[in-house]
Amino acid sequence: MSTVHVVGCGGTIASEPAEDGAAPAKAGEELVEAVPAVADHASLRVTDVGSRPGFDMDFGVVAAAADAVRTAAADGADGVVVTQGTDTLADTAYALDVACDVSVPVVVTGSQRRFDEPGSDAPANLLTAVRAAVDDRFAPGAHVAFDDELHAARDAVKTHTNALDTFQSPGKGPVAMFTRATTRIHRDPARAASDLSLPAEALDPDRDAGDYAVVPVVHSGTGVDGSALERLLPDADGVVVEGTGLGNATGPLGDAVADALESVPVVVSSRCHAGPTEAVYGTAGGGVTLRDHGVAYAGDLSTAKARVKLVLALTAGLSRESAAATFE
Incomplete structure (x- = not known):
């Protein structure tokens, strides 16, 4: 048996x-x-x-x-x-x-x-x-x-x-x-099946719970500016931005994302329940602009799972570029 x-x-x-x-x-x-x-x-x-x-x-x-x-x-x-x-x-x-x-x-x-x-x-x-x-x-x-x-x-x-x-x-x-x-x-x-893409060190039982990477989530929506991201950034190792639609943000939030990318990786997901993110629109917070700034797109991963993946990638010691590449 x-x-x-x-x-x-x-x-x-x-x-x-x-x-x-x-x-x-x-x-x-x-x-x-x-x-x-x-x-x-x-x-x-x-x-x-x-x-x-x-x-x-x-x-x-x-x-x-x-x-x-x-x-x-x-x-x-x-x-x-x-x-x-x-x-x-x-x-x-x-x-x-x-x-x-x-x-x-x-x-x-x-x-x-x-x-x-x-x-x-x-x-x-x-x-x-x-x-x-x-x-x-x-x-x-x-x-x-x-x-x-x-x-x-x-x-x-x-x-x-x-x-x-x-x-x-x-x-x-x-x-x-x-x-x-x-x-x-x-x-x-x-x-x-498996999306296996991270080393076992990402989940090390000897690591204290407080020693995992800090990855806050910032939500875009009507009237959202960049202030929340700016306040969270000093303590963040990475950021997930939950965009609207295909993965877009308001103009002010898009500008804040550009600044954030100078110090941490940023992954953009969608608040929609199904479908992939995709760079289609211009303007300050549009997907094409965000892509050109250097964000990684979460594809069809939910916001919660994009955060889990980025936390584990950074905790495992992957560089900003390598962590972002796990979403490709």
Whole structure:
């Protein structure tokens, strides 16, 4: 029988109710024991690396998860499942996708409802994740398993605060769907798979969480000027600008970007939910002008994932030019 290693980080899936609000309290072993059906698909081993709500994750916990994934793969696991909170689940999945080079499936899952809540999605999501983790069609690369679907890490986005089908891949769709008896492939897993582009040093378990690169996000929109970027710049190692449309900014923000590029790399994403960034328009904040200033474009990466990638690239010691080149 296949062996799957479960790496627990906390989240709603591990939470219990309390007078002052629900919080992670269950160990990974308890999650596995609560879903007996997983034993029909794999022999399970468990490691806990954190007990954080999804909204309070840091790169230290993500690095610990990456280390556990690498160790499990080296020890012969056929696949790895990482459980954590949904708020930043897609961030973790993408970090593992770009900086955790293993040859087995890595599947990240969680739940919108606790195990004790009526209609909990926790058991089904954990079972789906284990089923995906023993399927070598989903290696290499990281995926998100949720609501009977499997999404490529680079595409998965949490789209709803409460809905059980919250994870979607806008403009792409899921890689696979899991029924009771079968796995239906919707997209070629090899084409949707790993965006591996960063050295393992990007997620070093010995690095303190406070030692990761500082990359703030500045949003463009109606009436936005360059003042926020100017205030953030002294403490920043890099910047992500969430542009409008194809990746454009207001004129004043575009001017501030030009100044920022003298000291840090700037990556431009789009606030749209689907589609790539592209240099089409002129004027001070248009994409052609920003490109000529030297920004890197995020392509179809979400703003959150563009930030994750830039943080890890700079933390790994890549130069400004090399970090920007990982987006090409």
